[in-house]
Amino acid sequence: MTATALDVARPETTRGVLAAEAAAASIERETTWHVLWTHSHCEPLVCDQLSARGFHPFLPQIEVWSVRAGRRRLINAPMFPGYLFLNDALDKRRHVEVCKARGLARILGEGWDRLAVVPEAEIEAIRQLAASRVPVFAHPYLREGRRVRIVSGPLADVEGILVKARPEKGLLVLSVHILQRSVAVEVDGVQVVPA
Secondary structure, three states: OOOOHHHHOOOOOHHHHHHHHHHHHHHHOOOOEEEEEEOOOOHHHHHHHHHHOOOOEEOOEEEEEEEEOOEEEEEEEEOOOOEEEEEOOOOHHHHHHHHOOOOEEEEOEOOOOOEOOEOHHHHHHHHHHHHHOOOOOOOOOOOOOOEEEEOOOOOOOOEEEEEEEOOOEEEEEEEEOOOOEEEEEEEEHHHEEEO
């Protein structure tokens, strides 16, 4: 029998053994973050099933106001409705096992061997945001170069191209195509939505 990292540095306590085995297991498997697309309102169901099967799902949640039976109260809702994340190395067998979860529509990607991967930095930012307990709300996805519409203020209902997107301000370009001329205006980032 050969000596492994677990045999050489085996802690005395049971908790230490489990921690060391978990650390060794995480080194052995290269884990990546994948996105699971669920049926409507099935995110917690899929998360619970996968956790029970030994997978490592992550369902970020935010508090939102809900009105039911005439009463307003704060409830937990998925940060990204219809989606949750999975931190596991998936070979074909494990991919099939994940796909058996009731309420799961599919794992995003082109096939079991070419799954979409979420960068670790983005997941860490989401984890930090969820743990901070600051008020979070959904916002339309905006990227530079996208056609947007201003929803409030003196330029309400004006459409243009979002050229520069910063957290507090964006640069909106309005063009007159027949003249082949444009003008730019700085707008508040929360006033624009996709057109």
